[in-house]
Amino acid sequence: MKQIYNARVVSNERAVDNLFRLVVELDAPLYAMPGQFVQLKLPSNEFTLRRPFGIAAFDQNHLTMFYRIVGRGTEFLSTVGEGTQLDLLAPLGNRFNFNVEEKILLVGGGVGLAPLLSVARMFEGADALIGGKTAIEAELWRNEFNGAVDEMFIATDDGSLGAKGFVTELLPDVLARKNYNVILTCGPIVMMSRVASIAREKNIRCEVSMERRMACGLGACLSCSIDTVNGRRKVCKDGPIFDAREVLFDV
Numbered sequence: 001m002k003q004i005y006n007a008r009v010v011s012n013e014r015a016v017d018n019l020f021r022l023v024v025e026l027d028a029p030l031y032a033m034p035g036q037f038v039q040l041k042l043p044s045n046e047f048t049l050r051r052p053f054g055i056a057a058f059d060q061n062h063l064t065m066f067y068r069i070v071g072r073g074t075e076f077l078s079t080v081g082e083g084t085q086l087d088l089l090a091p092l093g094n095r096f097n098f099n100v101e102e103k104i105l106l107v108g109g110g111v112g113l114a115p116l117l118s119v120a121r122m123f124e125g126a127d128a129l130i131g132g133k134t135a136i137e138a139e140l141w142r143n144e145f146n147g148a149v150d151e152m153f154i155a156t157d158d159g160s161l162g163a164k165g166f167v168t169e170l171l172p173d174v175l176a177r178k179n180y181n182v183i184l185t186c187g188p189i190v191m192m193s194r195v196a197s198i199a200r201e202k203n204i205r206c207e208v209s210m211e212r213r214m215a216c217g218l219g220a221c222l223s224c225s226i227d228t229v230n231g232r233r234k235v236c237k238d239g240p241i242f243d244a245r246e247v248l249f250d251v
């Protein structure tokens with residue numbers, strides 16, 4: 001059940017470039033499922049709206065998130081020091097939907113790999129296809145996924161680690177190697193749209209983790225709506241996880 005937690009910052013460190021790893025200790029146990037997210041209230045009157053972040057790992061009282069600095073809120077978050085108390089609303093949204101007997105392929109790009117990490121850490125036996133601009137970021141994710149997945153495939157834009165190109169270019173080769181039952185994907189919308197269409201061509205079920213700017217995070221303001229074959233749906237309440245065949249990608 002969702003609730004507001006007092007979250008004490010245990011560490012808030014730059015992982016690589018403008019990507020940070022934030023670990024907090026909660027004042028009560030959190031029971032979440034992979035794919036769900038949290039809304040953080042930044043400790044400054046300058047920010048009235050909470051900011052949504054995916055859950056990368058949690059064990060009852062500790063929660064790990066990764067965030068990229070993209071604007072004023074995340075810039076401010078990067079200055080928050082150890083011991084600071086944050087107000088955190090969790091768990092929000094739905095979960096990735098899969099059966100533990102299914103062979104799962106996780107496909108992620110950049111900070112989109114964060115929520116996929118929670119799948120890998122909670123359920124053994126998945127494979128991961130990791131995409132990064134350069135070796136520096138791809139290496140971070142390789143280390144995070146190491147030991148949590150059966151097999152990893154890596155693609156970097158410049159070829160500095162793994163295959164050269166986008167994950168979507170490597171995806172058909174990866175799919176040819178094993179019989180995957182389901183693909184779970186999170187990352188840039190262009191990437192997810194392409195992953196969804198490859199999955200459809202290969203007749204493999206695919207779930208996408210959608211992102212929209214959010215205000216309430218609770219289904220009340222409609223600011224996070226997306227178009228689907230079933231009409232307008234709210235990412236915060238009906239998602240963020242959707243069956244890829246349902247989403248009308250606006251790319």
Ligand SMILES: Cc1cc2nc3c(=O)[nH]c(=O)nc-3n(C[C@H](O)[C@H](O)[C@H](O)COP(=O)(O)OP(=O)(O)OC[C@H]3O[C@@H](n4cnc5c(N)ncnc54)[C@H](O)[C@@H]3O)c2cc1C
Pocket residue numbers: 037051052053054055065066067068069070071072073074075111114115210211212213214235240
């Ligand atoms: C369900 C969900 C999970 C998320 N998980 C993560 C995560 O694990 N790590 C992470 O780094 N980010 C995540 N995001 C995105 C993150 O919430 C935004 O980057 C953050 O709120 C930006 O705050 P800001 O004040 O720094 O940026 P702002 O100053 O508000 O905006 C800066 C730029 O970022 C864009 N932006 C803002 N919010 C979003 C958003 N929700 N989606 C896409 N673009 C946005 C704006 O259009 C603008 O171009 C998630 C978003 C959602 C909806």
Ligand code: FES
Pocket residue numbers: 213214215216217218219220221222223224225234235236237
């Ligand atoms: S953020 Fe308000 S309805 Fe989704």
